[in-house]
Amino acid sequence: MTTQIDLSGLKCPLPALKTRKALRDLAPGEQIRVICTDPLSAIDIPSLLSDTGDRLLETKKQGGRIVFVIEKRVANGA
DSSP states (O other), X not given: OOEEXXXXXXXXXXXXXXXXXXXXXXXXXXXXXXXEOOTTHHHHHHHHHHHHOOEEEEEEEETXXXXXXXXXXXXXXX
């Protein structure tokens, strides 16, 4: 099951900060779906993932929202 967080209405930097916190709670290999309305999220979320090493599986726009599907990084040697 994919976890989902709806961050609609939140402005930079809150979507990235809340996404980082949600990723901490996931087990390696689990996925999360993040929904944002702030256009800067299209820059901030991928930037966050380049820092954390987690993987962006999908980004799509749906009626004024940006939806990200992210997979938690699997630890090396696992």
